[in-house]
Amino acid sequence: MSDVKSKGSTLITLKQHALTAISYLIPIVVGGGFLLAIGSLMGGATIENFTDEWGFADTLYTMGGLILGMLPVVIGTGIAYSIADKPGIAAGFLVGLISIKMNAGFIGGFVGGYIAGYISLFLRNKMKVPQWAEGLKPMLIIPLISCFLVGMIMFYVLGTPISIFTEALNKFIMGLDMTQTLLFGLIIGVLSGVDYGGPINKVVYAFLLSLQSEGINEPMAVLMLASMVTPFGLTMMYPMQKLIRKNVFNRTEVDTLKTAFPMGVCMITEGCYPIIFNHLLPCIVATGVGAGVGGALSMFWGCASPVPHGGLFAMVTMTNPFGWLAALLIGSFVFAVVLLLILKPVDVNEELTLDANEEADIDLSDIKIS
Numbered sequence: 001m002s003d004v005k006s007k008g009s010t011l012i013t014l015k016q017h018a019l020t021a022i023s024y025l026i027p028i029v030v031g032g033g034f035l036l037a038i039g040s041l042m043g044g045a046t047i048e049n050f051t052d053e054w055g056f057a058d059t060l061y062t063m064g065g066l067i068l069g070m071l072p073v074v075i076g077t078g079i080a081y082s083i084a085d086k087p088g089i090a091a092g093f094l095v096g097l098i099s100i101k102m103n104a105g106f107i108g109g110f111v112g113g114y115i116a117g118y119i120s121l122f123l124r125n126k127m128k129v130p131q132w133a134e135g136l137k138p139m140l141i142i143p144l145i146s147c148f149l150v151g152m153i154m155f156y157v158l159g160t161p162i163s164i165f166t167e168a169l170n171k172f173i174m175g176l177d178m179t180q181t182l183l184f185g186l187i188i189g190v191l192s193g194v195d196y197g198g199p200i201n202k203v204v205y206a207f208l209l210s211l212q213s214e215g216i217n218e219p220m221a222v223l224m225l226a227s228m229v230t231p232f233g234l235t236m237m238y239p240m241q242k243l244i245r246k247n248v249f250n251r252t253e254v255d256t257l258k259t260a261f262p263m264g265v266c267m268i269t270e271g272c273y274p275i276i277f278n279h280l281l282p283c284i285v286a287t288g289v290g291a292g293v294g295g296a297l298s299m300f301w302g303c304a305s306p307v308p309h310g311g312l313f314a315m316v317t318m319t320n321p322f323g324w325l326a327a328l329l330i331g332s333f334v335f336a337v338v339l340l341l342i343l344k345p346v347d348v349n350e351e352l353t354l355d356a357n358e359e360a361d362i363d364l365s366d367i368k369i370s
Helices: 002-041 056-069 071-084 086-101 105-126 137-174 178-193 199-212 218-244 251-265 270-278 280-300 311-317 321-342 356-360
Strands: none
Touching: 002 056, 002 071, 002 105, 002 199, 002 311, 071 086, 071 105, 086 105, 086 137, 105 137, 105 199, 137 199, 178 199, 178 218, 178 280, 199 218, 218 251, 218 270, 218 280, 218 311, 218 321, 251 270, 251 311, 270 280, 280 321, 311 321
């Protein structure tokens, strides 16, 4: 039993480090993605030679490309910093640079970040130095040794295999036929949506960021869509329940929709939580079906998003934005139909209240007003 608990604790710790790094990564990806997309819409291209003529659109496109090209550095540094604090920064930074140089990409930075972080952490905790050198330990000794060790590991052990794997993964995804594309979109949609921004979603998000760093943007459009199916679908249910005369929302849930939809437009699911937690299992089923259908259609229609966030506001950056919007609306409609079929009718004025026994358990006698 203790071994099981230990493994569970280790996985949670590893996940927390990844989530910390991803939290640093998101604003960088969003900023770079929007710059790149806007520059592309304006006809920009990468500036190869600054002695030649270049315009404003080229500037935007180049800035975005430079930012997105550094994603392995950001993820490697973020994970190493999360594990070992400041002593891990140098090794994590080096891991990212080596990953770029060896074409190991995001996956190289991701894996190498853990190696850099734990090597730095080991040195910080276990390495003994004279008292006079304690001040040099985090600023000089640990960064020097950890950079040397992690550099050797990346150059001579992990860099080439990860590069080969990354290239094979990209070729596989780019070579999917029609049926495989639909299935891939369905799987990404289901996994991205069913836990409403939880650990499954974050694992998928990290995987899709690795694809996005290689220029494969279609799966990220699926994740964005899947994150918006629930608020859009719940909003669609309100007029649909009136139409079929089957009321499934109480007054509190109707009020929740007033904030859930605007938040959903921005790709924020949290506004739906009060309704989701009231009907957890039905909502999970409906989200899985709706997000799967929408994701399959988005992949089939070749919708792609160079930015990983932004909701409807990111449409201006997308390839085939109206196809993506159609997939979102169809997936949301499917969600609404499935949830309407599952839920039982309720009184619109029904509220969640404490019963008599629960009220009797509340003892206010200890409260004193001075």
